Amino acid sequence: MPIYEYLCAGCRRRFRKLVGMVAGEASLACPRCGSTEVSRLISRFSRLRGEDEALDAMADELEGLDENDPKAVRRMMRTLSREMGEDMDEEELEQALLESEEEGTEEAPE
16 A cells, blocks of 8 residues: 655645555545645655664764754754654654753753
8 A cells, every 4th residue: 555645735744644545535634733635745755674774874874963053953853753754843843852952951960
């Protein structure tokens, strides 16, 4: 069964849906806002990689990461979440980064 990528006209979120091979296509709704105004996108071709191969590729990307550059960290977080199949929306990403920054600024007890 194919996995199609859709774009919601209401909230502009991209989402994926596993679609069965039946004669009539069921109506789709956005998982975020519930809108049924969605359009199917032309997606990139992808191949399945093993977990080890995916982790090796991510480790290579992390080598040159400047931990002090917030934009670079955000970019890497988006990449990692996508690669691991955990697409985070912008609000989730910002919240995770803020929590991480707060943990890093807390002073350790002496």
